[in-house]
Amino acid sequence: MAITLKHQRNLSARASSKLRRQIRGRKKISGTAARPRLVVTRSSKHITAQVVDDLVGKTLASASTLEGDLRAFDGDKSAKAKKVGELVAARAKAQGVETVVFDRAGNKYHGRIAALADGAREGGLTF
Numbered sequence: 001m002a003i004t005l006k007h008q009r010n011l012s013a014r015a016s017s018k019l020r021r022q023i024r025g026r027k028k029i030s031g032t033a034a035r036p037r038l039v040v041t042r043s044s045k046h047i048t049a050q051v052v053d054d055l056v057g058k059t060l061a062s063a064s065t066l067e068g069d070l071r072a073f074d075g076d077k078s079a080k081a082k083k084v085g086e087l088v089a090a091r092a093k094a095q096g097v098e099t100v101v102f103d104r105a106g107n108k109y110h111g112r113i114a115a116l117a118d119g120a121r122e123g124g125l126t127f
Contacts, residue, residue, distance in 0.1 A: 018106045018107075019106070020106075021106035022105050022106035024106075025103065025104070025105070025106060026103070029101050029103050030054050030101070031051075031052050031053050031054040031055070031100075031101055031103075032053065032054070032055055033053055033055060033056070034099075035099050035100060035101055036051050036052055036053045036054075036060055036092075036097055036100055036101070037051070037052045037053075037054060037100065037101045037102075037103045038050070038051055038088070038092075038100040038101065038102050038103060038120065038125070038127075039051075039052055039103045039105060040102075040103065040104055040105055040107065040113055040116055041105060042105075042107055042112060042113065045065075045077075046064065046065045046066055047064070047065055047077070047080070047081045047084055047112055047116060048062065048063070048064040048065070048066070048084075049062065049063050049064070049084055049085065049088040049116060049120070050062040050088075051088060051091075051092045051095075051097055051100060060092060060095045060097060061088055061091035061092040061094070061095055061097070062088065062091070063084045063085075063087040063088040063091060064084065065080045065081075065084055070083060070084065070087070077112055078111060078112050078115040079115070081112040081113075081115040081116040081119065082115040082116065082118060082119035082122075083119060084116055084119065085115070085116040085117060085118065085119025085120035085121075085122075085123060086119040086120070086122060086123040087123075088120060088123070089119070089120045089121075089122075089123025089124050089125045090123055090124075092125060093123070093124050093125070097125070098124070098125070098126065099125070099126045099127070100120075100125050100126075100127060101127070102117060102127045
């Protein structure tokens with residue numbers, strides 16, 4: 001399977017470094033039907049998680065802080081990330097997914113990324 005991320009021109013040094021880290025991780029990680037990929041997308045305000053089967057190219061479950069019930073949730077960004085992890089785990093288990101491959105998408109495993117992973121583990125997913 002080819003990697004779908006491409007090097008782009010006119011990127012800042014920070015963005016190109018993140019893209020390099022993302023490509024480096026994506027070479028080793030691929031989601032299958034038996035073990036789909038849990039993708040984390042982080043911005044300055046929000047966090048999104050998707051469970052993706054790369055062989056079919058289909059999203060099986062997703063959760064985000066952009067959803068209405070999580071927007072009303074009180075707490076800091078790490079607490080919201082943990083709630084997103086629990087929610088995506090519940091939705092993935094409803095689809096019959098028990099184990100996933102964690103794709104942090106070039107982000108450090110620290111802070112909100114680690115909180116989301118802990119929430120997904122508490123929700124019943126195994127990495």
